[in-house]
Structure formats: C-alpha cells, structure tokens
Amino acid sequence: MDRRQFLKTSTAAFSAAGAASAPWRRAFAQAGPIKIGLLAPLTGVVASGGKEMVEGVQFYLDSVKNEIAGRKVELVIEDDASNPDTALQKARRLVEQGNCHMLIGDLLANTGLAVANYVKGTGTPYFIPIIAADDLTQRQRIRNVIRVAGYSASAFTHPFGDWALKQGYRKIATISQDYTFGHEQCGGLAQVFTEGGGQIVQQFWHPLNTADFSPYLGQLADLKVDAIFAMETGADATRLIQQYASFGLKGKIPLLAAMNGTDQSVIRTLGEECDGIIAAAHFAEGSDNPVTQKFTREYEAKYGKIPSLYGFSMYSGIMWVAEALEKMGGKVEDRELLIDTVLKTELTGSPLGKTVRLDGYGNPIYDVQIRKVVKRADGKYWNVPVTSYPNVSQFWTYDPETYMKQPPYSRAFQGIKKT
Amino acid sequence: MNTFQLLNGLTFAALLFVVASGFTLIFGLLRIVNLAHGALYLFGGYIGFAVATKTGSFVLGGLGAMAAIAAIGFVLDQGLLRFVRGNELRQVLLTLGFAFVLNDLALVIWGGDSFTVPIPQILRGGMRVLGVFYPTYRLFVLVTGIVVFAALWVLLNHTRLGALIRAGVDDAEMVEASGVNIRRVFLVTFLLGSALAGLGGLMGGAFLSLYPSADAEILVFSLAVVIIGGRGSLVGVGVGSLLVGLLNTLGQVMFPEFAYFVIFGPMAVLLAFRPLGLFGRAVSA
Amino acid sequence: MTQATSQPMKIAGMTPRAVVVALVVLAVAAALPLVLTNYQVGLATEMLIFGVLAMSIDILAGFAGRTSLGHGAIFGVSGYVVVYATAQAGLPPLPAFALGVIAATLVAAIFALLAVRTSGVYFLLLTLALGMIVWGICLRWTQVTGGENGMRGDVRPPWLVTHQAFYWAVLAGAAVVSYAMWRFVRSPFGLTLLGIRDSESRMRSLGYNVPLHLFIGFTVSGFFAGIAGALYAMFNNFVSPSTVALAQSVEGVLMMIAGGVGSLFGGFVGAAAIIALENAVSAYTERWQMVLGVTFILIMIFAPEGIIGTLRAVLTRKQR
Secondary structure, three states, X not given: OOHHHHHHHHHHHHHHHHHHHOHHHHHHHHOOOEEXXXXXXOOOOOHHHHHHHHHHHHHHHHHOOOEEOOEEEEEEEEEOOOOHHHHHHHHHHHHHHOOOOEEEEOOOHHHHHHHHHHHHHHOOOEEOOOOOOHHHHOOOOOOXXXXXXXXXXXXXXXXXXXXXXXXXXXXXXXXXXXXXHHHHHHHHHHHHHHHOOOEEEEEEEEOOOOOOOHHHHHHHHOOOOOEEEEEOOHHHHHHHHHHHHHOOOOOOOOEEEEXXXXXXXXXXXXXXXXXXXXEEEOOOOOOOOHHHHHHHHHHHHHHOOOOOHHHHHHHHHHHHHHHHHHHOOOOOOOHHHHHHXXXXXXXXXXXXXXXXXXXXXXXXXXXXXXXXXEEOOOOOEEEEEEXXXXXXXXXXXXXXXHHHHOOOOOOOOOOOOOO | OOHHHHHHHHHHHHHHHHHHHHHHHHXXXXXXXXXXXXXXXXXXXXXXXXXXXHHOOHHHHHHHHHHHHHHHHHHHHHHHHHHHOOOHHHHHHHHHHHHHHHHHHHHHHHOOOOEOOOXXXXXXXXXXXXXXXXXXXXXXXXXXXXXXXXXXXXXXXXXXXXXXXXXXXHOHHHHHHOOOOHHHHHHHHHHHHHHHHHHHHHHHHHHOOEOXXXXXXXXXXXXXXXXXXXXXXXXXXXXXXXXXXXXXXXXXXXXXXXXXXXXXXXXXXXXXXOOOOOOOOOOOO | OOHHHHOOOOEOOEOHHHHHHHHHHHHHXXXXXXXXXXXXXXXXHHHHHHXXXXXXXXXXXXXXXXXXXXXXXXXXXXXXXXXXXXXXXXXXXXXXXXXXXXXXXXXXXXXXXXXXXXXXXXXXXXXXXXXXXXXXXXXXXXXXXXXXXXXXXXXXXHHHOOXXXXXXXXXXXXHHHHHHHHHHHHOHHHHHHHHHHHOHHHHHHOOOOHHHHHHHXXXXXXXXXXXXXXXXXXXXXXXOHHHHOHHHHHHHHHHHHHHOOOOOOHHHHHHHXXXXXXXXXXXXXXXXXXXXXXXXXXXXXXXXXXXXXXXXHHHHHHHO
C-alpha cells in the first residue's frame, strides 16, 4: 500500500467517524457521491464479457451524465479475474475500504456465489444482472442479493422445452458444461420436454474449457435424435458451434442452444456456422421493437459492436437501481429502504421496450423470445425473434411452493419424468 | 472405441506432438522447463490468426506465427534466461513470469474474445475415411503431425546440427569440450522449439480456437506428454502424444468424471517408478 | 546458523535475543488491528495464512532441496474438507478443522510416497502433476465438491466472526506453527534433511535412509500446509477449484522465494510483499497480471536470494 492510498483511506475513516458524531456532517455526507462498486472479470477466461459489463454500466451512466437523483455517481471498478477467491477479496475491498453503498456485477456463477455469501454477512446491497443461479431467487434467497434485470437459469429453458415439443421433436440429447448453470438450464428444458411426452435420450456433461468436442460429437451423431440442446458459454460455445459444423452435423440435426451460446459475445467472431441456431431468451438484439433497435443502434455506434447479453444486462441493471434511487430521493445510505424500493420498482426504460417487474421472489418476469441466428444486411449475424412466450414466470406454469419442494436441478436431478 | 473416436484421439495427438516436441527439445538440451511454452502457443495462434485474416493465406499465417514466436523465444532466451543459467528453479519460475506477461499482452492486443484461425477452402468440409465421415482439416492436422515428426527425425539423425543436439542432450559439457560453440546450438534449438509452439498455435487455433487460458490447457497436456515420453526424446514425445491423445479421448468418453485422472494418474505412477519417463536417459553430469 | 549451540542460556530452544525479537514482533503484530481498517486487517490475516503456506513449502525447498509445485493442492484439500465437514456434514468448526488438517497430511503422504524417488526438476514436475490430479477431481467430482462453483458455508465459530478476533486467532496459530516449524528444521531430523539437500550420496553412504527422511519431511510439510489451508477456508467461508489450482502452488512458491529460500520466517515477508503488491497494483491498473509477471522475472534475475537474503547481503557488504 502506498502513501497516497493510505491518506485516502485514513481521510475516509475520519470523515466516517465525523459523520457518525456530528449531525451537520451527516447532512454533508448525504450530498456526497453515490458510490457503486462494480465487479467484473477484466482478466481471465471471460475477460471479454467483463469488458462489456463495464461498457454497459458506463453507457448508462454517460446517458444520465453520471448523476442519479441529483447526486454524483462514483463508480469503482474492480477486476474479479474470473476467479472466486479474487472476487471475494475485491468485494471486501469495495465494501470495507471503498465504503461503497452497493455492489453490482460478476459474471461467472462461482464468483457471484462467493460474493453473495460474503454480503450475506455485511448486508451490503448486491445486484446481480448476470448471475443466474436459480436458488438465489428460489430456495436460498438472500435479502440483499437482488437479481435486477437478470434471469434465473431455468426460466427460459422451460418455455424452450415447450417450444421443442411444438416443433414435433420427440427425442433430444443435451450437451452441457458441467456446472450449476448448465445443470439448471438443461433441467428446465428436460423437465418440461419430458412432461410433455418427449424423451431425453442422453446427457453429456463436460468440464469448462473443453478444447476438443470431437469425442462428444462422435457420440451425439450416433444417437438418432430429433434435435440437440447445447448449453455452452464463451469459448466452449464458439468451439462447439464450429466443430458441430465441421463434423457435418449442422443441417442434419437441428441445434438448439442456451441463450449464452448464441449471444453476440460468441457469434460476433463466427461465420455461417452459427446461422440458424435457435435459442430462448428475453433479449434479442435483432428485435423489431423500436426501443430495442434504438438501444442496439446507439450501443453499436458508441462501442463498435452489437451489444451482447453482458452489455445489455448491466445497462438495464444499473438503470433499475437508478430508477429506484430516483424514487427514494437518492438516500442510498438507507440500505433497507434501497432494497425495498428496488424490489418494488418496475423498470420503465428497459431496452426490451416493455416494463419489467420482479415477481414475489425477486426474479424479473419477461416475455421470452424464441430467437434465431440470422445474417444481417451487412453480413454480421444476430438474433431475431421467431415467436414469443409472454410474461414467463421462473416457475413456468408450476405452483411456486410445489416447484420449490422438488430439489434444485443438478446432474443427479434433471426433472426428467419417468415413463 | 470406434474408428471415429480413434481418429479424434489421433488428430489431437498430432497437435500435441507438434507443441510438445518443441517443449522437449528445449527441455532435453537446455534443461529448461519452459512454462511459457503454452503462452508461446497461444500467442503464436493469435499472430497466425491476425496474419491469416489480413492476408487471406493460411500458409503465411503459419510462417508469420513461427517467425514471430521464434523472435519472442529469442528475447526470452537471450534477454532473460541468460541471467539465470544453471539454476533450474529460477528458470522455471522466470518462464512462468514471462507467460503472465505474454498472456496479459495478448489480452491487451486481441481482447478476450475467442477467435478461430480461418481454414483454407480446400481443407473445409469433410471426407470419408475408414468408413466414417471426418473433417478434412483434422486429417490435415494428423498429416502435419506426421510430417513434422519426419522432418525432426531427419534433422536430428541425419544432419550435423542434429548430431550436436543429440550429443548435447546426453552431455553438453563434452560437446563444448570438443570445440563446438554449444551456446549457438542451444540458441538454435530454443528458436526451433519456440517456432514449433507457434506452428502448433496456428494449427490448434483453427479447430480448438484461441481464448484466454488456452495456454494453460495445452501446457498441461504438453507436460504430460514430455513426462511420459522422457526428456529430449523424439520417439518419446511421439509415444507420449499418442498415449495422452488417446487417453484423453477415452477418458472423456468412458470416465467423464475422472477425465483428468485418466491422464495424470498413469503419468504420476509412471514418473514415480521411471522418473525419467519411458524413453528418458539419465543425465551424465 | 549453529552458533546458538555455543550459547549456554536458552529459552525454549531460543537465545534470549531471539526471544526478545520474537516477542516484539508478536506484540507489534498483535497491535496491528488497533490501527488498521477492517479491510487491512483482512489483508494482514491473508498474509499470515499464506506466510504459513510459504514456510511449509520452505521446509522442503530450503531444507531438503526439493521445491514442490503441489502444495497448493494439499492446502486446498484441507480447505475442501473443512467446508464440506461444516456445511454438508454439519460438524462443528474445530473437529472440521482437525479433519481438514488430517486429510491434507494424508494427501501429502501419498504425494510423498510417489515423489521421494525424484529430485530437481523431476520433483517439480511430479508434484505439479499430482496437484493437477487433485484439481481435476475437485473440478469434476461435482456431487461432492460442488464442481466449478465450489462450496460455501459458515465455517468460522461464532467467537471468531469479526475480522479482529479472527486475525488474533490466526496470529496465535501462525506463531505456534512457525515455532513448531523452526524447531522441526533445527532438530536432528531437520539437520539430516539439510545433509540430504547438500549431498544425497554422502548421507546415503553414512547409512541414512534418504527416502524415509524425505517422506517424513514431505508429510510434515503437508501437515503445516494443511493448517494454512484450513485457516484459509475459515477466512473465506468458501472453497472452489481455484483454491487447489496450480496458480495457488505457484503463488506459495513465489512467496517462499521472495522471502528467501531456507530463511523459513522469510515466508511471512514474502507473503506480505506479494499480497501487498497484488493489492496495491490492482487498485491502479487492470494490468496487474503483467506487473506481477515482470516482478516475478525481476525477482528471479536480481533477487534470487529473496528479500531477506538480499537485505542480508546488502547489510554484510556495508559492514565490511
């Protein structure tokens, strides 16, 4: 620690002490900036997603001239290095050293869960537009961990399973990264699909960062299924889509993907191999909704790329917090009020072009788009909605209490109906 | 294991061979465990990608990657490693620090998106071999692996340089005593080994894609290959690559839970009983 | 190093001067939470824990001439067991702690069985490979380890929940453990290890059972790494594959080297220096990995004796 840093922290400590003892100082502190700690993976495996997370937040803050509810915003960005140990350390620094009023961000589930476990003890409001672990808005809610503008992993694959049935698919195999996010997305699809009479022929689980998919593709090709559901993120998605095409499976067996698999962060470096892949999501950058079009156009003009899930989610997430803060006069120091207000706030400015609200469990309710990767006029690929399921609950059509009595999706439990 | 999976294992082994042969040359002659080898692979892949997309030529991409990585290898060897000669631990950790720098540099230059080196038209699509439909590019990788093996075989066994390298692997001091400038042989070997990492990066980058942390994955596989095969042995690397490539495929198909164990378990046992690997010879020093 | 033996006065094996120094250092360390912020106390805690890890590696590297790149895995296994025992099996913290240390010691014993026959760079590679196996198992055995997501739980006993209380507990633990390690390397057994480091063949011809000594040395070293790992699990209330990854081993080795190979207590200096550096640099730039890499290279080239060693060299030069 150098001298400058030390001076900064000691003045912060003094002013905090002063604020507690003198009422006139508290009024002064109130007018100080709103301090937001942003955790994003700027290095490591998912560094490109992390960069877009920062862009999304800055895109919004620029649009409001860095001011929310009449108070300046001080954004402190920390790199979680795609590593939960680092994420935890950085969260500590933002909360204990940086005196941030709230945390927002993290991309990988393991980093988000590590930070959630930490803020459970400190009570700091922590907003997770990207961390999708089901149980954070289901069986293991933490009051101050709120999924603004995010989604729970199985929320979109429930309707996707229903859609697959309607296409006449009866046999599906899944291939997925072997961790909670994958288990949950596959589970959502598997449960709805098998309850509707479909059959999950086989499920493949592979470790993250699998260099070579050929062993799996070899087996998948022999299964004689109607469609394959792939739950891949980042570089794994790139490789799977590419190797799927090079092994001649593209065009033979329809490829259904989790939304991350055909997100801009993946398909922007791909060519025709990604053409025609179907996924289910709340956001489709190629939607003809004028609000979405405006967002996509302006984002692309500013950052030179079509916005991905990460840019979109963080933009919407910080906007959600901002709308809540406007409602409560910017009193960010009142954590309980902030949490309550955010939970009650309905997001009006969402790039989805539709007001979004949270359900009773803190998960946003969206219209789920079944979207397809198509080539845009300029040769770039993007996702265009094919059909839509309005107002989808994270519990699909199930009763929440009954649903939560079944175990969370895991490798062992995929909700597959026994026939 | 059917033909299809066999081919998968073989093509992966061919890539591993190209990367690991560079590793073992350096390890064998210079006694340097170059933990930056994976980073050289990835960096080479990125450079190959950049050149291949700019010029539209896969071959130029390959040459560019090899030349650039050989140059980086030159900097590593002459600029840094020369200060820590003879101290194994310091060399190992220095190369690791170098890998950190190289990886972060790649992140600065290319961002973290995953890229794929464009494949030339004639290698796209698939063909029928041994009764299965198989991607042409992967067969090309297999052939390249065999060609590299043959070229290295000729180099090591039928040229003066090769004779010096082989003699140097067994006893560097002896070679030096006979009046040969062993430093120069060392340098050439280091550049050759680095260039092979660059070539591997281009080849791998076209079907395994390039992304942050790809360096660590290939490095771990290369280590396994070299440990199994033995230091500085070309045949050892060949056998090691085949074993690791096939075990990797077998592990993923049959024991997905213990895929790593299938590779590293046998390796650890082997190393405990034959510390020098299958084809390694004791250092006479 | 052995001049202590000629001193008649000794307290617990230490010269009076060493006792005074140790007590002063302890007192200063114990007073730190009174002046530091919460976050800094957390950092100091981390420095102590990694200091113990670095020392455990130094037992092998500095005193038996074998550098392990598998200690991160041993360290992490202990953490996994502690979190599993408390969060999944519902054990109270102290038995969980003990189980974690036992598990780490067992893993170290298995590593040792395989590794004692090797030396030099092969030892490095073998321990690296063994560490990879542990990492692979933690990553893939999802049902038990939680896979990529790891495991979370409230591992600390209630009386250690605050930063300060936990810091003092770790400080007390680190003090006891470092004293134990110091006694271990100064014991006749430790001197035998030194002999093996300097000349294996001579020790063998003198009739020492070299593999047995290395086996015991490795296992004891693993025991101490296990203590560090269990403390780390309590500190984070959380483990994941990155806790057992190669990077963890490398960091431990680097801290050991930064402190000075064979300086034992240098482990704390190295850990403090590296953690402070990481922390300071990452506050100013996202290029902290590059800075770290450059530091790495510079240490290897210019300060291979570590911070303590280099200081000592500079001081002796001045005295002359």
